[in-house]
Amino acid sequence: MKYLLLKHYRGGPTPVVDHPPIDRWAPEEVDAHVRFMREFADRLVETGEFVDAQALSQEGAFVRSDGAGRPPVTDGPFAETKDLVAGWMVIDVESWERAVELAGELSAAPGPRGEPIHEWLEVRPFLTEAPSGSE
Template sequence: MAKYLLLKHYRGAPEAVNCVPMDQWKPEEITAHVQYMNDFAARLQETGEFVDGQALAPEGTWVRYDGEGRPPVTDGPFAETKDLIAGWMVIDVDSYERAVELAGELSAAPGKDGEPIHEWLELRPFLTEPPTITQ
């Protein structure tokens, strides 16, 4: 088994398919979208492939150590950026191919008018051991 992070990107770029901001969705469309993700997670819980997941609020703050003990804080992320991380899910699957299959399925969550939103998902394996350096 290998753990993967499915990082959900809301992509506001014009090339995105069916990219209608969620504030323009009807309440029942938002409910259907959330229900799809909950059903997806429940199904993966039954197979033992679901580890955890959370939705993220669009507000955020950037923090960086400044070398003097006072980390500077900057507002962000900003809605005008092309990508906004909307949430994440951790899965534990038998293969990379299975992880890709599940990411594709999650990308098809319904959006405006019930159409799949084709959401961008970043698929990242968890680092399990440090890389070996050979000479």
């Protein structure tokens, strides 16, 4: 079953470790964090559990139809949220438990001073069939 591991930067129900924003990390700390993420993905490629991963820019916009052909655009960084959706990883694993296990490992990516950042990851299964009209 496929799961989305949605990487939130600085957020979740209760921050475990307070760390500065990544733009204030030393270059070697950023490099170590990115290296951890790549090595984690490489390991999942070897086990056949990796599907895709992408990092997201902090720039963006909200867009919705206005019904008149001119959709309004609201600049990001996405007001109404305490954190930034930094990226995602899609995994294909045998169980919910395995998805949670991998999210826990990914949460321990290093940050400032090489310490695990314990970031919150949202784990969501892919919808495997269209919802019925009664749902």
